[in-house]
Amino acid sequence: MNSRDNLIYMANQIARNFATLDDAAAANAIAAHIVKYWDPRMRVKIIDSLEQNESKLLPVSRNAVAVLRDTHQSDAP
Template sequence: MSNKTEKLVKMANDISNFFNAESNKTLAAEGVKKHIMRAWEPRMRKEIIEYSQKDGTGLSTLATEAIKLLAID
């Protein structure tokens, strides 16, 4: 994993940690997805989607679910 990818994984996990307080994990994943859509540039989103689909090591469960939703949009 490149340093850039490591940073994206950390960022996705940090966002997920914030939304993890939501008891409804579907809403939490949607919140993470929306945050990434608003705050990350397209290249960053593309890279984290590709990483999640190929390997995904290090991504939290919530981050992984949110990225799956991101890949659909």
């Protein structure tokens, strides 16, 4: 799998491990995990996947990446 698909897979995999949380909590937990452990380039790429309406992202992953994008934008200088 190429690196973009791999990042989508990774985001979805994190999502599946937070499946017992409600949607909002899951999205925040996934986003927090990505912020804590992913290199900024990986984060940009996964946000880019959301912008491109990537269909492989699970719904909860999409919500999480949206949280990530909003945080990313608010943190931008």
